[in-house]
Amino acid sequence: MTRNHRLSRRSFLTEFGGGVTAVAIFGLAACSSSETSSSATTVEQGDAPVPTTTGEGAESAETTSAGDASPVGDGFRWERVDLGFVSAYVIARGSELAIVDTGNQGSEGEILTVVEALGGTWEDVNHVIATHAHGDHVGSIRKVMEAAAGASGYAGADDISNINAPRDLVSLSDGDEVFGLQVIATPGHTPGSISVFDSDSGVLIAGDALNTPDGVLEGPNPSFSSDLDLANTSVQRLAELNFETLLVGHGLPIESGAGALVSSLAETL
Numbered sequence: 001m002t003r004n005h006r007l008s009r010r011s012f013l014t015e016f017g018g019g020v021t022a023v024a025i026f027g028l029a030a031c032s033s034s035e036t037s038s039s040a041t042t043v044e045q046g047d048a049p050v051p052t053t054t055g056e057g058a059e060s061a062e063t064t065s066a067g068d069a070s071p072v073g074d075g076f077r078w079e080r081v082d083l084g085f086v087s088a089y090v091i092a093r094g095s096e097l098a099i100v101d102t103g104n105q106g107s108e109g110e111i112l113t114v115v116e117a118l119g120g121t122w123e124d125v126n127h128v129i130a131t132h133a134h135g136d137h138v139g140s141i142r143k144v145m146e147a148a149a150g151a152s153g154y155a156g157a158d159d160i161s162n163i164n165a166p167r168d169l170v171s172l173s174d175g176d177e178v179f180g181l182q183v184i185a186t187p188g189h190t191p192g193s194i195s196v197f198d199s200d201s202g203v204l205i206a207g208d209a210l211n212t213p214d215g216v217l218e219g220p221n222p223s224f225s226s227d228l229d230l231a232n233t234s235v236q237r238l239a240e241l242n243f244e245t246l247l248v249g250h251g252l253p254i255e256s257g258a259g260a261l262v263s264s265l266a267e268t269l
C-alpha cells in the first residue's frame with residue numbers, strides 16, 4: 001500500500017494560483033485544530049451571481065458543469081466559504097440553501113456572508129450537513145443551527161454522538177438523499193464520515209475523505225484518520241462515481257477533471 005500518494009495536476013496551480021496561500025496554510029494546521037481564521041473570501045463557480053474577491057472563479061467558469069444550463073438563481077450552485085485552512089460550502093437550489101460543514105467555532109459570520117452573497121438569509125437555510133465530527137468542521141454547527149432556526153441537521157450515524165448541535169441531528173446512511181444530494185458513506189477518516197454527491201452537476205463534496213494541499217490531490221490524512229485502511233477503501237468507493245468537481249475540507253476545489261484524478265489516486269491506495 002502506498003500512503004499519502006500525491007498526484008500532480010499542472011493546470012491546478014494555473015487555475016487556482018490565487019489560492020496558493022490558503023492551501024499552504026493547510027500544511028501548518030491540523031484537521032481538528034481549534035484555530036480560527038477570520039478570512040472570508042469565496043470562490044465562484046459557473047454563472048452564480050456572486051462577486052468573487054479573488055477572481056479565482058473567472059477561468060474555471062468555462063470548464064464547470066454546475067449551473068451552466070440554468071438561469072441565474074435556478075438550478076444547482078455552490079460557493080466555498082474560505083475559513084483559512086478549512087472550508088465550508090453553501091449549496092443553492094433555486095432560493096433554497098444547504099450548508100455543508102460549518103468550520104471552527106466562530107465561523108458563522110463568514111458562512112452568513114456567503115449565504116447572503118447567494119441572495120439568501122438564515123431563513124433560506126433548510127439543511128445543515130456535517131461530513132464528520134471533527135471540530136474544524138462542526139465547531140460552529142450550534143451557532144449556525146441556532147441562526148438557521150428552521151434547518152434540519154444531519155451527520156453520519158457513527159459521528160452524531162460527537163457533535164454538539166442544538167437539535168437532534170438526522171442520522172444519514174449510505175444511499176440516503178438530502179436536498180437532492182446523494183449520501184456516500186466514506187468511513188475511515190472518522191467512523192461516520194460521509195460525502196455528498198450531486199449527480200446531475202457532477203459535484204462531489206468529500207469532507208476530509210480527500211485533500212488537495214499544495215495543489216495536488218491526496219487521500220485521507222494519515223495523521224488525522226482513525227482507520228487509514230478503511231479511509232483508503234472509501235477513496236476507491238468515491239472513484240466509482242462520475243463527477244467533475246471535487247470540494248474538500250482542506251485545499252481548494254478541483255473544478256474539472258476531478259473524477260479521473262480520484263480514479264488514478266485510488267489505484268495507488
Ligand SMILES: [Zn+2]
Binds near residue numbers: 032132134137224
Ligand atoms: Zn477531519
